[in-house]
Amino acid sequence: MNASDRLIESTQELLWERGYVGTSPKAIQQRAGVGQGSMYHHFQGKPDLAAAALRRSAEEMRALNERTLGGPGSVYERIAACLGREREVLRGCRIGRMAQDPEVVAEPELRAPVEETFDWLVARLAGLIEEGRASGEFRPGAPAAELAQALVAVIQGGYVLARAADSAEPFHQAVRGALALLLGQLAEQPE
Amino acid sequence: MNASDRLIESTQELLWERGYVGTSPKAIQQRAGVGQGSMYHHFQGKPDLAAAALRRSAEEMRALNERTLGGPGSVYERIAACLGREREVLRGCRIGRMAQDPEVVAEPELRAPVEETFDWLVARLAGLIEEGRASGEFRPGAPAAELAQALVAVIQGGYVLARAADSAEPFHQAVRGALALLLGQLAEQPE
Numbered sequence: 001m002n003a004s005d006r007l008i009e010s011t012q013e014l015l016w017e018r019g020y021v022g023t024s025p026k027a028i029q030q031r032a033g034v035g036q037g038s039m040y041h042h043f044q045g046k047p048d049l050a051a052a053a054l055r056r057s058a059e060e061m062r063a064l065n066e067r068t069l070g071g072p073g074s075v076y077e078r079i080a081a082c083l084g085r086e087r088e089v090l091r092g093c094r095i096g097r098m099a100q101d102p103e104v105v106a107e108p109e110l111r112a113p114v115e116e117t118f119d120w121l122v123a124r125l126a127g128l129i130e131e132g133r134a135s136g137e138f139r140p141g142a143p144a145a146e147l148a149q150a151l152v153a154v155i156q157g158g159y160v161l162a163r164a165a166d167s168a169e170p171f172h173q174a175v176r177g178a179l180a181l182l183l184g185q186l187a188e189q190p191e
Numbered sequence: 192m193n194a195s196d197r198l199i200e201s202t203q204e205l206l207w208e209r210g211y212v213g214t215s216p217k218a219i220q221q222r223a224g225v226g227q228g229s230m231y232h233h234f235q236g237k238p239d240l241a242a243a244a245l246r247r248s249a250e251e252m253r254a255l256n257e258r259t260l261g262g263p264g265s266v267y268e269r270i271a272a273c274l275g276r277e278r279e280v281l282r283g284c285r286i287g288r289m290a291q292d293p294e295v296v297a298e299p300e301l302r303a304p305v306e307e308t309f310d311w312l313v314a315r316l317a318g319l320i321e322e323g324r325a326s327g328e329f330r331p332g333a334p335a336a337e338l339a340q341a342l343v344a345v346i347q348g349g350y351v352l353a354r355a356a357d358s359a360e361p362f363h364q365a366v367r368g369a370l371a372l373l374l375g376q377l378a379e380q381p382e
Contacts, residue, residue, distance in 0.1 A: 099351050100288070115355045115357075118355050118356070141371060142367070145368075147372060149361055152352065153344065153348030153351075153352055153361075153362075153365035155348065156351040157343065157344030157345055160290050160291070160348070161290075161340070161347060163296055164302065166302065170313075173337045174344035175341075177339070177340050180332060180337060181341060184332075184375025185372070185375055
């Protein structure tokens with residue numbers, strides 16, 4: 001891996017572990033095994049490097065979600081696979097945790113990849129729900145974008161509840177609850 | 192208000208604005224208009240004072256939710272009033288934001304009021320859903336505690352999505368989506 005990629009990957013890890021404020025240029029250089037000169041050759045500074053790391057995390061997050069959402073099965077099964085995929089719950093969401101950081105939220109270049117990832121996921125889920133309505137799997141009803149936003153919120157809120165409980169259990173309960181609620185949107189209700 | 196109450200109230204405000212790590216004993220004393228000697232007369236230190244502040248915020252949060260959940264209307268209407276109550280969305284949840292703070296999560300006395308507040312809210316919502324099932328308003332189905340956990344997660348996740356978008360809109364969309372999903376649990380489906 002070249003120095004630029006090592007810097008980006010190290011920054012991705014440190015942002016997830018320590019957040020933006022807690023990640024120093026020195027720590028990035030040490031983890032990447034790259035000198036200060038090389039870092040400033042590739043990137044203008046911490047904001048620039050963090051933006052590159054967040055954009056890459058956002059791409060990886062989309063690809064990960066697309067594996068289930070674009071996979072086989074009914075719309076309900078694909079959404080259930082996405083929500084239920086294995087996660088390191090207590091580490092939190094590496095995208096969502098960025099939204100808690102005032103410095104990230106205040107800096108448009110840093111906030112953009114966070115917002116865009118959520119926008120993409122909401123739009124993708126809403127599109128699937130519309131697709132399920134068109135095929136007769138789901139019944140018509142509330143705007144699909146609002147249902148999708150609620151599903152994404154369950155995931156992000158599940159991480160918050162898990163940290164509060166110091167246990168992954170509330171996350172898993174919330175996901176099971178959300179999927180039970182989504183079942184109620186199917187055209188043919190299971191008896 | 193006496194010095195002890197002023198210290199607690201100032202700490203509540205600062206924890207909401209700046210988090211635990213960002214709140215210094217000096218800032219608390221300045222906002223409360225109380226000297227260092229008086230602060231250490233009433234409290235052993237910042238963790239002790241922060242725990243008192245969090246316990247009070249937790250009590251206030253329960254009372255605020257109880258106003259709608261224990262109010263008039265059907266179970267669905269009471270839950271809708273609770274989820275839809277006016278909030279300062281972009282300030283975030285003063286309880287939930289504490290769960291993002293590694294120092295709070297690592298300290299049992301600080302984490303306890305956060306966890307207990309969520310446990311209370313989940314149990315209260317689950318009890319209402321059970322009540323609604325007993326009366327025939329809701330249909331039987333998934334464990335009520337899981338549905339309740341999903342509803343609480345929507346609120347907490349809604350705050351995260353709002354900060355990511357720097358707009359309250361995703362929060363409101365997620366709440367409308369959650370209420371639409373909850374409608375699907377009513378015994379008599381609106382046409």
